[in-house]
Amino acid sequence: MSAYSTNIYGVTPVEVTRVAQSDVKLSGNPVQTLYIPADSSVTVLVDSLSVRHVTVIVEKRSKCNIELMVPSGGSTTLHCKTVCGGQDSHIQVRCVGLLRDKQFFNLELEQCHVGSNSSSDMDVRIALQDNSSANVKGRIIVEKTGHQSTASFKNYLLTLGSKVGVVSQPELEIENNDVQCKHSAAVTSLDKEKLFFMSSRGILLDKATKILVDAFLTGGRCD
Amino acid sequence: MIQSNNLLTINNLTTEVEGSLVLKELYLSVAPGQLHLLLGANGAGKSSLGMTVMGAPNYVVTKGEISFCGQNILTLSPDKRARMGLFLAFQFPYAIPGVSVSTFLREAYRALHGDKLLLKDYQTLQNQALDSVGLDLSFASRSLNDGFSGGERKRLEIAQFVLLRPKLAILDEIDSGLDLDAINKIADLINLTRKLNSEMSIILITHSTKFIDLLNVDQVHLMRDGSIIERGGASLIKKIERSGYE
Amino acid sequence: MSAVEPRLLKKLSDQVMNNTIDRDNLSYAFKAQNGLNRERVQQLWSMKKEPEWMLDLRLKSLEHFERMPMPEWGADLSELDAQNLCYYARPTDKVHTSWDKVPEAIKQRFERLGIPQAERRYLAGVGAQFESELIYKNLHKKWVDQGVIFSDISNAMHEYPELVKKYFGTVIRASDNKFSALNGAVWSGGSFVYVPHGVHIDMPLQAYFRINDEQVGQFERTLIIAEPGSFVHYVEGCSAPKYQSNSLHSAVVEVVALPGSHVRYTTIQNWSNSVYNLVTKRAIAYKNARVEWIDGNFGSKVTMKYPSVVLKESGASGHVMSIAVAGDTQWIDSGAKMIHCASNTSSSIVSKSISQSGGRSSYRGLVKILPGVQNVSASVVCDALLMDQDSRSDTYPTIDVKASENAVVHEASVSKISDAQKFYIQTRAISEQAASAMIVNGFIDPFVQHLPLEYAVEINRLIEMEMEGSVG
Numbered sequence: 001m002s003a004y005s006t007n008i009y010g011v012t013p014v015e016v017t018r019v020a021q022s023d024v025k026l027s028g029n030p031v032q033t034l035y036i037p038a039d040s041s042v043t044v045l046v047d048s049l050s051v052r053h054v055t056v057i058v059e060k061r062s063k064c065n066i067e068l069m070v071p072s073g074g075s076t077t078l079h080c081k082t083v084c085g086g087q088d089s090h091i092q093v094r095c096v097g098l099l100r101d102k103q104f105f106n107l108e109l110e111q112c113h114v115g116s117n118s119s120s121d122m123d124v125r126i127a128l129q130d131n132s133s134a135n136v137k138g139r140i141i142v143e144k145t146g147h148q149s150t151a152s153f154k155n156y157l158l159t160l161g162s163k164v165g166v167v168s169q170p171e172l173e174i175e176n177n178d179v180q181c182k183h184s185a186a187v188t189s190l191d192k193e194k195l196f197f198m199s200s201r202g203i204l205l206d207k208a209t210k211i212l213v214d215a216f217l218t219g220g221r222c223d
Numbered sequence: 224m225i226q227s228n229n230l231l232t233i234n235n236l237t238t239e240v241e242g243s244l245v246l247k248e249l250y251l252s253v254a255p256g257q258l259h260l261l262l263g264a265n266g267a268g269k270s271s272l273g274m275t276v277m278g279a280p281n282y283v284v285t286k287g288e289i290s291f292c293g294q295n296i297l298t299l300s301p302d303k304r305a306r307m308g309l310f311l312a313f314q315f316p317y318a319i320p321g322v323s324v325s326t327f328l329r330e331a332y333r334a335l336h337g338d339k340l341l342l343k344d345y346q347t348l349q350n351q352a353l354d355s356v357g358l359d360l361s362f363a364s365r366s367l368n369d370g371f372s373g374g375e376r377k378r379l380e381i382a383q384f385v386l387l388r389p390k391l392a393i394l395d396e397i398d399s400g401l402d403l404d405a406i407n408k409i410a411d412l413i414n415l416t417r418k419l420n421s422e423m424s425i426i427l428i429t430h431s432t433k434f435i436d437l438l439n440v441d442q443v444h445l446m447r448d449g450s451i452i453e454r455g456g457a458s459l460i461k462k463i464e465r466s467g468y469e
Numbered sequence: 470m471s472a473v474e475p476r477l478l479k480k481l482s483d484q485v486m487n488n489t490i491d492r493d494n495l496s497y498a499f500k501a502q503n504g505l506n507r508e509r510v511q512q513l514w515s516m517k518k519e520p521e522w523m524l525d526l527r528l529k530s531l532e533h534f535e536r537m538p539m540p541e542w543g544a545d546l547s548e549l550d551a552q553n554l555c556y557y558a559r560p561t562d563k564v565h566t567s568w569d570k571v572p573e574a575i576k577q578r579f580e581r582l583g584i585p586q587a588e589r590r591y592l593a594g595v596g597a598q599f600e601s602e603l604i605y606k607n608l609h610k611k612w613v614d615q616g617v618i619f620s621d622i623s624n625a626m627h628e629y630p631e632l633v634k635k636y637f638g639t640v641i642r643a644s645d646n647k648f649s650a651l652n653g654a655v656w657s658g659g660s661f662v663y664v665p666h667g668v669h670i671d672m673p674l675q676a677y678f679r680i681n682d683e684q685v686g687q688f689e690r691t692l693i694i695a696e697p698g699s700f701v702h703y704v705e706g707c708s709a710p711k712y713q714s715n716s717l718h719s720a721v722v723e724v725v726a727l728p729g730s731h732v733r734y735t736t737i738q739n740w741s742n743s744v745y746n747l748v749t750k751r752a753i754a755y756k757n758a759r760v761e762w763i764d765g766n767f768g769s770k771v772t773m774k775y776p777s778v779v780l781k782e783s784g785a786s787g788h789v790m791s792i793a794v795a796g797d798t799q800w801i802d803s804g805a806k807m808i809h810c811a812s813n814t815s816s817s818i819v820s821k822s823i824s825q826s827g828g829r830s831s832y833r834g835l836v837k838i839l840p841g842v843q844n845v846s847a848s849v850v851c852d853a854l855l856m857d858q859d860s861r862s863d864t865y866p867t868i869d870v871k872a873s874e875n876a877v878v879h880e881a882s883v884s885k886i887s888d889a890q891k892f893y894i895q896t897r898a899i900s901e902q903a904a905s906a907m908i909v910n911g912f913i914d915p916f917v918q919h920l921p922l923e924y925a926v927e928i929n930r931l932i933e934m935e936m937e938g939s940v941g
Contacts, residue, residue, distance in 0.1 A: 144858065172863060178858075183879075320914075327897070
């Protein structure tokens with residue numbers, strides 16, 4: 001573990017873990033900073049019940065896949081900042097899950113492109129039932145040096161009950177014009193026609209709901 | 224071999240796209256009124272040749288020269304090349320939302336042939352062009368290629384070929400996405416256009432033997448790995464059909 | 470790679486609006502001293518001979534304005550000096566209904582804009598405001614006979630007091646934000662439009678606003694009341710010469726769309742680069758009513774404007790189509806807000822922005838669904854074109870849903886003019902500049918489609934002219 005005290009791409013690390021390969025699980029310490037050096041490929045799993053702030057910096061020609069676990073209870077806040085620092089770096093962030101009871105999940109993502117030719121993809125899919133609520137904010141920032149970068153943010157929230165509440169804020173701050181950035185957000189409910197179709201095949205409502213919710217979480221849209 | 228009465232002469236052409244070599248020391252000459260066939264497996268460089276001749280961004284010529292109508296065109300922007308009479312029917316034509324087909328066609332026609340025609344005479348030409356490729360006149364008011372099927376985009380490329388009457392047209396797989404009926408129609412159209420305009424030349428890129436059979440081919444070039452490895456007359460086609468692109 | 474001519478699209482509407490550096494030379498019938506306080510507000514009220522209730526409202530608004538802080542979000546307002554502005558300037562002593570009677574200097578300005586000619590051919594009525602007051606207002610007899618009122622609020626307060634009192638301030642309260650409070654204190658001019666039950670005004674009503682003198686603020690207040698089943702299309706344009714010091718345009722527009730009515734409100738804003746343009750525009754849409762805001766932002770130093778629709782009853786729909794072109798030193802912070810208070814309502818927001826030569830364009834929006842509301846369909850599309858490396862584009866949308874059984878979708882993208890698209894057009898012998906112009910015209914086409922014909926043609930032509938001057 002090497003410690004970096006200097007400012008990397010605008011991030012001043014407190015204690016940095018340098019990871020060059022394979023899988024890492026982040027939990028325990030509420031503030032975690034990860035530095036992925038050049039030419040590496042790393043998968044990161046973040047336990048949102050314990051971690052509050054995670055920062056991941058990816059150097060040139062490296063890849064990082066980050067999975068943020070949706071908490072299983074309580075009221076949680078998670079800030080995840082990812083930086084494509086070097087040229088040709090790639091970051092993928094995913095957060096997929098279900099919130100229930102009185103859960104509240106406040107998720108703030110920030111994807112920053114400093115290195116040119118970098119690409120990122122943030123995908124948040126959360127289904128909410130009972131009295132749960134979520135605030136999801138996802139900001140894509142492209143600095144002047146980030147030309148030829150491609151960034152996208154998808155945020156889909158599925159409301160499964162009349163008492164849920166969501167606030168979704170997909171944001172963009174773009175300072176270089178040779179880029180392709182987009183985001184897409186939707187707040188929807190289950191498609192009644194699809195539910196009817198399944199029940200006409202004898203599938204009980206609970207099971208049909210579960211099937212559609214699973215489909216939603218794995219990438220389909222069931223609105 | 225350099226012939227001074229050639230329409231297009233390509234010598235020792237080497238081109239790179241993002242650092243990768245796509246054309247290697249390629250030689251090609253096309254005289255007026257000829258139809259040249261460009262064959263080869265996918266990735267052989269056929270489309271790259273078309274893109275390089277038209278001056279596509281990202282296609283960097285590192286060696287060699289291209290001359291059209293006796294003039295070196297490598298320093299010219301794509302629109303200047305088009306104004307000299309070059310035309311490329313794209314393999315994957317781009318969509319331009321918000322720009323209507325009629326606006327686009329009219330501006331393209333104007334750029335080449337000026338404003339001499341009365342509006343209603345131009346309108347007749349445009350409608351004839353759309354009709355000749357089987358596109359309903361309602362396409363004129365639609366957003367250029369926006370939401371068009373592959374076949375519809377190809378038809379529009381051919382309609383432009385018919386409308387603009389270029390000196391040399393590079394037709395990149397204009398038959399793909401079209402059914403047999405349409406292919407017959409397009410072949411008829413090409414033959415008719417060649418008859419009406421005997422000095423016009425075509426470089427045709429295609430995989431379809433049915434399509435080739437309907438046309439009169441003057442020369443055949445087989446491409447592999449960015450170069451032309453074999454050249455011949457129409458009889459070369461049968462040979463390649465039998466033994467494949469290798 | 471060549472650079473596109475700076476100020477390319479800014480100049481387009483300079484010509485549409487005939488913005489020039491020169492100020493129209495005329496003497497004013499009255500011009501207040503700079504600065505804002507209770508005395509000035511009272512002076513304004515008494516000059517306009519307004520009823521007591523309006524004085525109360527103005528003074529309370531002033532209190533709100535003085536108490537509220539400047540907003541901490543949005544564009545940079547640090548150079549705005551509210552005390553160093555003239556809050557009231559009146560060029561003539563009365564409102565004319567015939568162009569012949571309007572003072573020559575003012576008439577020439579409007580003739581250059583083609584307003585009198587357009588009135589003859591395309592419009593149902595015209596209102597023209599110079600600095601703080603209207604100098605011209607005319608409505609075709611056909612509409613007067615059907616009971617349509619096209620006037621300004623000051624006039625309407627005298628002739629139709631009950632009508633004004635019923636609706637004034639009901640859509641936007643003085644306490645809504647600092648600048649609606651300012652407007653509440655010093656508003657002057659603007660339009661009052663009343664469309665009776667079932668009347669469809671089939672030609673647009675045009676209003677035109679000009680800030681002429683240096684350091685004059687313009688605070689027009691517009692109130693549109695559309696009775697059940699009626700239709701009106703209101704178009705407003707504005708301009709000002711360019712000065713060293715800044716001026717402020719802080720308008721308030723209230724639209725009441727009663728059941729089954731349809732109101733379309735189009736704005737072509739082209740203030741010069743010394744104007745702070747801070748506007749509050751809101752509509753309340755009742756049962757089955759439809760409100761459309763067509764918003765074109767080409768000018769100003771800073772714009773902060775978020776047309777909104779409160780969808781109050783079932784069947785209501787709200788639509789915003791906005792474009793912003795931000796050039797050198799400009800910051801256009803605009804967007805839209807849709808508040809769904811009732812089930813079975815729908816909304817759509819389309820925002821297209823172009824940033825060039827160091828300009829900054831931001832989209833700020835809100836789609837809100839209140840608890841218990843169902844069957845809402847809402848969509849937002851924001852596309853931004855960044856023309857060069859010096860410019861900036863931001864998007865700050867919020868989707869706030871406290872219910873289920875609704876569908877809200879939002880898509881946004883930022884990019885430059887695609888090289889591939891430009892190349893394709895160039896292969897058809899069209900020059901690079903003309904190709905860029907074609908793509909930009911295509912980009913703003915959804916907006917241009919909604920404009921009255923003569924504006925649309927003019928804007929397309931000017932984009933082409935602009936592109937011609939670019940370096941190859």
